[in-house]
Amino acid sequence: MAAQYRGTKTRGPDPAVTPPTAAAALTVAGSAGSGRPARPSGSGRAARFVPYLLLLPTLAATALLLGYPLVRNLLISFQTLEPFQLIQHTTEWNGFGNYTDQLTSSEFWHTAGRSVAFTLVNVVLIMVGGSLIGLLLNRLGKKMRLLLSIGLVFAWAMPYVAATTVYQWLFDTQNGVVNWGLNAVGWHSMHDYNWFSHQLSTFAVITLLVVWGSLPFVALNLFAGLTTVSAEIFEAARMDGAGAWRTFWQVVFPMLKPFFLSTTFLEIIWVFKAFTQVYALNAGGPEGLTETLPVYAYVEGFGNQHFGTGAAISMLTIVILAALMSYYFRVILKEEDEL
Amino acid sequence: MRRSLAGRLWPNIVAVVLFVFFVFPVYWMVTTAFKPDLDIVSSTPVFFPVHATFAHFTKAVHAPGFWTFVRNSFTVTLGAVLLSLIVATLSAFAVARMRFKGRKAFILMIMMAQMAPWEVLTISVYLIVRDSDALNSLLPLTLFYMMMVLPFTVWTLRGFIAAVPKELEEAALVDGCTRFQAFIRVVLPLLAPGLMATSLFGYITAWNEYALVLILNKDSGATLTLWLTEFQTNFGDDWGATMAAASLFTLPVVVVFLIMQRRAGSGMTAGAVKG
Numbered sequence: 001m002a003a004q005y006r007g008t009k010t011r012g013p014d015p016a017v018t019p020p021t022a023a024a025a026l027t028v029a030g031s032a033g034s035g036r037p038a039r040p041s042g043s044g045r046a047a048r049f050v051p052y053l054l055l056l057p058t059l060a061a062t063a064l065l066l067g068y069p070l071v072r073n074l075l076i077s078f079q080t081l082e083p084f085q086l087i088q089h090t091t092e093w094n095g096f097g098n099y100t101d102q103l104t105s106s107e108f109w110h111t112a113g114r115s116v117a118f119t120l121v122n123v124v125l126i127m128v129g130g131s132l133i134g135l136l137l138n139r140l141g142k143k144m145r146l147l148l149s150i151g152l153v154f155a156w157a158m159p160y161v162a163a164t165t166v167y168q169w170l171f172d173t174q175n176g177v178v179n180w181g182l183n184a185v186g187w188h189s190m191h192d193y194n195w196f197s198h199q200l201s202t203f204a205v206i207t208l209l210v211v212w213g214s215l216p217f218v219a220l221n222l223f224a225g226l227t228t229v230s231a232e233i234f235e236a237a238r239m240d241g242a243g244a245w246r247t248f249w250q251v252v253f254p255m256l257k258p259f260f261l262s263t264t265f266l267e268i269i270w271v272f273k274a275f276t277q278v279y280a281l282n283a284g285g286p287e288g289l290t291e292t293l294p295v296y297a298y299v300e301g302f303g304n305q306h307f308g309t310g311a312a313i314s315m316l317t318i319v320i321l322a323a324l325m326s327y328y329f330r331v332i333l334k335e336e337d338e339l
Numbered sequence: 340m341r342r343s344l345a346g347r348l349w350p351n352i353v354a355v356v357l358f359v360f361f362v363f364p365v366y367w368m369v370t371t372a373f374k375p376d377l378d379i380v381s382s383t384p385v386f387f388p389v390h391a392t393f394a395h396f397t398k399a400v401h402a403p404g405f406w407t408f409v410r411n412s413f414t415v416t417l418g419a420v421l422l423s424l425i426v427a428t429l430s431a432f433a434v435a436r437m438r439f440k441g442r443k444a445f446i447l448m449i450m451m452a453q454m455a456p457w458e459v460l461t462i463s464v465y466l467i468v469r470d471s472d473a474l475n476s477l478l479p480l481t482l483f484y485m486m487m488v489l490p491f492t493v494w495t496l497r498g499f500i501a502a503v504p505k506e507l508e509e510a511a512l513v514d515g516c517t518r519f520q521a522f523i524r525v526v527l528p529l530l531a532p533g534l535m536a537t538s539l540f541g542y543i544t545a546w547n548e549y550a551l552v553l554i555l556n557k558d559s560g561a562t563l564t565l566w567l568t569e570f571q572t573n574f575g576d577d578w579g580a581t582m583a584a585a586s587l588f589t590l591p592v593v594v595v596f597l598i599m600q601r602r603a604g605s606g607m608t609a610g611a612v613k614g
Binding site: 048050051052054055057058059061062065066068069070072073076081133136139140141144145147148150151152153154155157158159160161162163164165166167168169170172174175177180212215216269273274275276279280293294297298301302307310311313314317318321325328329332 | 350351353354355357358359360361362364365367368371379380382383384425426427429430432433437439442445447448449450451452454455456458459460461462463464465466467482483485486489490493543546547549550554564567568570571576578581582584585586588589592593596
């Protein structure tokens with residue numbers, strides 16, 4: 001969703017320079033309907049509470065519906081919580097047991113490595129492909145640009161769950177159009193090929209699904225960014241004899257560096273925690289070979305009913321995500337000084 | 340500077356290829372949904388169907404519980420969006436228009452909450468909901484979806500509120516309105532397009548949510564996302580019906596995207612302030 005709100009960013013006048021009149025007016029709201037601000041000292045104190053009163057519902061909801069689950073997850077990760085404890089309603093602490101189990105298990109490290117590799121491949125494809133499509137949009141004529149934009153919006157609007165179902169059908173063993181196409185162009189061993197029975201081919205489909213769905217965001221946003229770069233700058237670069245490659249790296253990239261940095265981090269975070277596409281496509285199969293960390297946490301927690309273990313895995317995932325996010329925030333806090 | 344014919348042609352060719360790449364899955368979903376079974380399983384795919392049938396849609400719509408899931412999805416989605424709009428408008432107004440201690444911290448919290456890893460919080464959410472005996476109920480789902488879209492709603496509304504000229508509000512205050520009246524009578528009407536756009540994005544998020552409903556609800560408490568992922572399991576290899584189900588699920592999202600395209604709100608305040 002962050003995707004879209006970046007697109008509709010509406011910058012208004014800087015709220016930080018609110019003139020004193022507005023602050024004084026606050027007091028009116030404090031003593032609703034009483035007319036003019038009377039005594040600055042008394043009403044000033046009341047006014048000071050107004051913003052906090054307005055924030056209260058948001059803060060309460062965040063604490064209850066996000067903060068509490070986070071804390072609870074942390075607590076569970078230090079417990080042995082399996083169907084027995086669940087039914088008996090007992091709490092059995094086991095210290096760092098779940099963590100040491102995970103950190104010494106080869107399955108965890110395999111899954112972590114797989115997650116990192118999966119994220120890396122997807123993000124590189126998304127960023128490189130998205131940038132190229134964005135640049136292409138900038139170069140196209142009006143009609144072709146509209147055509148390609150429509151295509152992008154279609155892929156963007158497609159809900160993950162529906163897209164996953166469609167990809168299962170596209171890559172169906174018997175009647176899938178992909179197998180038919182590959183067979184038709186001469187790759188006959190792909191006739192009746194089962195994409196979901198091998199690790200790499202399943203990952204190939206997941207990657208295609210993720211990249212297909214993510215390219216529009218990068219491409220359309222880069223294009224939006226490019227339209228803010230004035231045509232004269234491109235003209236000047238061309239006059240100076242810069243080719244397309246140099247124009248990109250020495251003109252476009254430096255100007256839109258904040259965009260590239262923040263988008264890359266966003267994509268890393270999104271792909272790393274992607275659950276729907278990976279799980280709904282093949283449930284992490286075959287034999288758990290396409291489980292990424294979020295899917296692994298889910299399968300351990302709910303599939304195998306080791307809730308404590310699942311919570312520990314999810315905490316480890318959250319730690320990795322938090323590290324990525326702190327980088328992301330450093331980037332965007334530098335980029336936007338409007339806070 | 341004139342480019343050669345090839346130089347002018349290749350971007351267009353690439354654009355067409357890309358267009359096909361992006362649109363084809365959607366096209367294939369819709370056409371499969373309308374194709375008769377014989378065309379679906381034919382050894383050579385039928386790319387341009389001439390015989391359309393509504394049989395698959397009929398089957399999908401008559402699947403057990405379909406209308407319950409539709410109702411559940413709409414209830415949860417609209418509930419979450421409305422709640423988050425109310426809660427977010429309050430804090431967005433505070434952030435956009437007032438100065439107070441902790442404002443930066445609050446914004447930072449919102450930005451972090453926006454990126455909350457819901458996908459890996461499922462275990463504790465499940466246990467919390469289970470402890471309060473609310474599994475299979477729509478209320479916890481609504482509340483958690485509300486929380487999912489809340490940060491983004493606050494963030495976007497803050498931008499929309501900041502974009503409403505302060506002078507309009509001040510004029511209302513001078514005319515004797517209280518701050519609250521000024522908000523209701525002046526800011527809120529101008530905010531309508533912003534509220535609309537924001538709620539549509541929230542609507543899409545909640546409509547598409549999968550990880551939480553997967554663990555919290557089933558059977559009569561399920562939503563359409565869950566139904567769609569299980570449709571194939573329930574109906575075997577009936578791809579026509581599955582694609583019809585996927586099309587039905589996608590339709591409301593497409594409608595929302597179309598509405599957003601048409602929204603024209605930026606001109607509303609143009610000219611309201613002189614000089």
